[in-house]
Amino acid sequence: MGDFITVLEDVNLEFFDGEMVCVLGPSGCGKSTMLRMIAGFEPISHGRILIDNEPVKGPSANNVFVFQHSGLLPWMTVWENVQLGLRQMEDPAEQAAQIQEYIDMVELTNFEHHFPHQLSGGMQRRAELGRALAVNPDMLIMDEPFTGLDFLTHMKMREEVVNMHEFLGKTTLMVTHFIDDALIMGTRIVVMNDTPAEVKLNILLDSSHPRDFSRNEELRDLRDEIYFMLGVNYAV
Amino acid sequence: MSDKTERYARYLPLASVSGILVLWQLISSFSGWSENVLPGPWAVASAFGELIANGTLLQHAVASLFRVTAGFYIAVMLGIPLGILIGRSLALRSALDPIINFMRPISPLAWIPLAMLWFGIGDKPAVFLIFLSSFFPLVTSTAVAVRRINPTYFQVAANFCFSRKEVLMKVILPAITPDVFTALRISVSIAWLVVVAAEMIAVQSGLGYLILDARNGLRMDYVMVGMIVIGLIGVALDHLMLQLSHMDSMAWRGRV
Numbered sequence: 001m002g003d004f005i006t007v008l009e010d011v012n013l014e015f016f017d018g019e020m021v022c023v024l025g026p027s028g029c030g031k032s033t034m035l036r037m038i039a040g041f042e043p044i045s046h047g048r049i050l051i052d053n054e055p056v057k058g059p060s061a062n063n064v065f066v067f068q069h070s071g072l073l074p075w076m077t078v079w080e081n082v083q084l085g086l087r088q089m090e091d092p093a094e095q096a097a098q099i100q101e102y103i104d105m106v107e108l109t110n111f112e113h114h115f116p117h118q119l120s121g122g123m124q125r126r127a128e129l130g131r132a133l134a135v136n137p138d139m140l141i142m143d144e145p146f147t148g149l150d151f152l153t154h155m156k157m158r159e160e161v162v163n164m165h166e167f168l169g170k171t172t173l174m175v176t177h178f179i180d181d182a183l184i185m186g187t188r189i190v191v192m193n194d195t196p197a198e199v200k201l202n203i204l205l206d207s208s209h210p211r212d213f214s215r216n217e218e219l220r221d222l223r224d225e226i227y228f229m230l231g232v233n234y235a236v
Numbered sequence: 237m238s239d240k241t242e243r244y245a246r247y248l249p250l251a252s253v254s255g256i257l258v259l260w261q262l263i264s265s266f267s268g269w270s271e272n273v274l275p276g277p278w279a280v281a282s283a284f285g286e287l288i289a290n291g292t293l294l295q296h297a298v299a300s301l302f303r304v305t306a307g308f309y310i311a312v313m314l315g316i317p318l319g320i321l322i323g324r325s326l327a328l329r330s331a332l333d334p335i336i337n338f339m340r341p342i343s344p345l346a347w348i349p350l351a352m353l354w355f356g357i358g359d360k361p362a363v364f365l366i367f368l369s370s371f372f373p374l375v376t377s378t379a380v381a382v383r384r385i386n387p388t389y390f391q392v393a394a395n396f397c398f399s400r401k402e403v404l405m406k407v408i409l410p411a412i413t414p415d416v417f418t419a420l421r422i423s424v425s426i427a428w429l430v431v432v433a434a435e436m437i438a439v440q441s442g443l444g445y446l447i448l449d450a451r452n453g454l455r456m457d458y459v460m461v462g463m464i465v466i467g468l469i470g471v472a473l474d475h476l477m478l479q480l481s482h483m484d485s486m487a488w489r490g491r492v
Contacts, residue, residue, distance in 0.1 A: 039395070040394075041391050041394070058394065059391065059394035059395045059397075060395075060397070061395065061396060061397050063395075064395060065391065065392075065395050067388055067391075067392075069388070071388050071389075071391070071392050073389060073392065073406070073407065073410075074488050074489075075410035075411065075413075075488040076406075076410075076488070084392075084396045084406075085396060087396075115487065115488045116488075117488065117489070135396070
């Protein structure tokens with residue numbers, strides 16, 4: 001029995017358990033809004049959003065949102081932030097071990113007691129990812145998670161998220177405006193066009209990782225197609 | 237170059253204070269005003285000694301500080317929670333904002349006649365005036381600070397299923413602490429300004445009373461001692477509030 005999400009208005013989509021869904025589209029087309037509606041942050045006026053056949057009523061720890069700009073609470077250390085998702089654990093020793101495990105997983109060992117402002121942009125994203133994973137949610141929802149990172153950090157984070165997805169198999173829903181990110185990371189790519197949002201492309205990508213444009217003609221063709229769809233003549 | 241400037245800068249406060257003292261001495265010696273109109277630094281220093289020795293100064297300073305502490309404490313205890321409620325609730329904000337904005341520009345001193353009528357003579361009217369002076373600014377600053385909290389943090393709280401208490405303790409209070417400390421620092425200064433004025437009317441003790449009483453006795457040296465002590469305590473209060481704002485609870489902002 002898979003998770004599925006239906007966004008109805010001009011948009012009708014269905015996603016399944018374990019997918020890495022990358023949503024592309026021009027800025028302002030409503031892709032972030034769609035994400036926030038799925039997360040329960042914004043009410044919907046028409047239509048339905050169902051997760052596991054249940055309508056979304058509001059935010060839930062089953063679907064953890066990773067914010068475009070840092071969603072870490074700046075007055076809490078990395079440790080305290082990660083602890084937020086493990087508050088209900090009763091045994092403090094067990095809780096501490098879990099917190100440490102997730103901090104180690106996102107490679108922030110020795111930065112437990114740093115405040116967010118003391119971390120680089122990439123480390124902040126990793127801390128937020130660790131906090132989200134610590135909740136052990138059914139689904140991760142990421143809103144342009146690489147925006148504002150420098151090029152190399154971006155590449156590295158992308159690799160880490162792909163590895164994390166392969167390792168944990170968490171259903172991941174991600175909005176991005178980097179077409180290459182979607183092609184490298186996604187198991188499903190959704191392209192939306194300008195407001196009113198409408199799905200232009202909804203395609204499954206099953207090629208294995210690592211994905212390399214220079215050796216994969218299918219990937220290259222798809223890239224050209226998406227660039228064209230978004231109004232860029234890639235052959236310039 | 238900047239190193240040299242820094243080394244000199246350490247002595248500049250000393251130099252400027254000495255300069256003022258010299259100027260004061262010169263004016264009192266050569267202006268032709270008598271000691272009764274403008275007492276010189278030496279006369280004021282000896283008056284200072286006198287008032288310290290007979291305990292009057294300490295007694296009046298403690299009386300003023302007590303009133304400021306009491307009024308300020310009540311203002312903080314009522315003003316900050318009310319500010320948080322107003323910051324979080326559109327209904328409360330719409331209902332109370334006009335009233336608060338109307339009350340704020342009325343000087344606490346304008347309340348003196350009513351305060352005396354309602355609370356009689358003694359500490360109560362003075363404490364009430366201090367309360368008024370701090371309460372409205374604190375409510376407004378707290379409400380503004382709450383409204384300025386990045387909405388993302390409330391979404392994080394909802395996403396992680398925070399209880400109402402957790403939203404208050406883990407989001408609202410830490411987020412507003414820096415702004416509230418700034419507001420406290422400003423309110424203490426206002427409260428200290430107001431207590432002296434209040435003590436000239438309603439009570440028989442305190443630094444304001446000391447100045448009024450000295451004026452009635454034509455002791456301008458005592459008046460100036462009162463002024464100097466008010467200034468010194470004001471600086472000390474401000475310094476104290478500044479120290480508080482460097483506490484651990486603010487470490488997350490980094491040193492500004």
